[in-house]
Amino acid sequence: MSIPRPLLQTNEAQLIKRICDGEREAFYELLHPYERMIYAIAISIVKNPADAEEVAQEAVLKAFSNLVSFRGDAKFSTWLAQITYNEAKMKLRKARPHLYESIDAQQQNEDGDYSPTDFADWRPIPSELLEVCEIRETLLNAINLLSSTYREVLVLRDVQLLSIKETTTILGISEAAVKTRLHRARLLLRDSLAPGFDGFWIKGQTYRKVRPW
Amino acid sequence: MTTIEISCVEVWREISNYLDEELSPDLRDRMEAHFSACAHCTAVLDGTRNAVALLGDGRLFQMPEGFSKRLYKKIQGLP
Numbered sequence: 001m002s003i004p005r006p007l008l009q010t011n012e013a014q015l016i017k018r019i020c021d022g023e024r025e026a027f028y029e030l031l032h033p034y035e036r037m038i039y040a041i042a043i044s045i046v047k048n049p050a051d052a053e054e055v056a057q058e059a060v061l062k063a064f065s066n067l068v069s070f071r072g073d074a075k076f077s078t079w080l081a082q083i084t085y086n087e088a089k090m091k092l093r094k095a096r097p098h099l100y101e102s103i104d105a106q107q108q109n110e111d112g113d114y115s116p117t118d119f120a121d122w123r124p125i126p127s128e129l130l131e132v133c134e135i136r137e138t139l140l141n142a143i144n145l146l147s148s149t150y151r152e153v154l155v156l157r158d159v160q161l162l163s164i165k166e167t168t169t170i171l172g173i174s175e176a177a178v179k180t181r182l183h184r185a186r187l188l189l190r191d192s193l194a195p196g197f198d199g200f201w202i203k204g205q206t207y208r209k210v211r212p213w
Numbered sequence: 214m215t216t217i218e219i220s221c222v223e224v225w226r227e228i229s230n231y232l233d234e235e236l237s238p239d240l241r242d243r244m245e246a247h248f249s250a251c252a253h254c255t256a257v258l259d260g261t262r263n264a265v266a267l268l269g270d271g272r273l274f275q276m277p278e279g280f281s282k283r284l285y286k287k288i289q290g291l292p
């Protein structure tokens with residue numbers, strides 16, 4: 001995180017050269033900073049840890065065997081994120097083709113204005129609470145309940161902190177679509193973090209108070 | 214110069230772009246004028262900012278135990 005970008009890119013270019021020259025160990029060094037990114041993208045699409053790990057491994061193998069074709073005109077991280085995204089989507093399509101959401105169904109959600117609920121006693125959730133396993137799970141649940149259209153944009157932009165441009169490249173959608181989906185995703189997530197909704201995101205599940213206040 | 218007022222609905226539409234600093238200076242000023250006078254929109258802004266901050270926190274997505282090691286093994290096994 002703290003390595004300045006130009007330096008990082010030079011470093012990566014050198015690593016890639018070494019790998020292409022046959023130095024296998026350098027590949028791990030190249031990949032290491034992006035392990036979490038690969039995992040986060042994978043799990044945000046396939047939703048369960050075992051599948052996400054499989055996707056991650058497939059993505060890594062694919063990245064390795066295609067490394068010679070990486071030209072360096074895109075950032076390595078974007079290239080890797082795109083490979084991971086494609087692998088995850090493929091896995092999803094293979095596993096449950098009948099559940100694969102149609103474009104039409106997704107499109108419907110994007111029409112019309114959304115009115116955020118007014119929560120009288122809103123108080124922010126401090127980041128330190130992410131140390132608490134239950135809070136983390138509650139938040140991950142909330143993300144998982146978003147439709148995939150929203151979840152994907154949210155994970156790339158707000159979890160991986162990729163730029164709008166990088167996100168358009170990976171998802172193959174327009175900048176306007178990225179902004180619209182991100183907007184809706186953030187507001188929906190904000191609603192689900194509100195008091196009274198804690199642990200209550202899955203219909204029929206018993207209410208569980210997670211917030212400590 | 215007075216800023217032209219905008220409605221809550223217009224503010225909600227641009228909250229995400231506001232957080233990303235993707236607005237024209239003019240619209241940003243109008244949003245800010247609105248926030249200083251509207252508690253509901255301020256709450257929506259704060260809540261959304263809170264959600265975004267939690268998402269960006271490295272602690273949220275934790276890799277499974279041994280993930281890194283298994284990935285490494287996979288690479289080692291490459292032809």
Ligand SMILES: [Zn+2]
Pocket residue numbers: 220221224247251252253254255
């Ligand atoms: Zn307002």
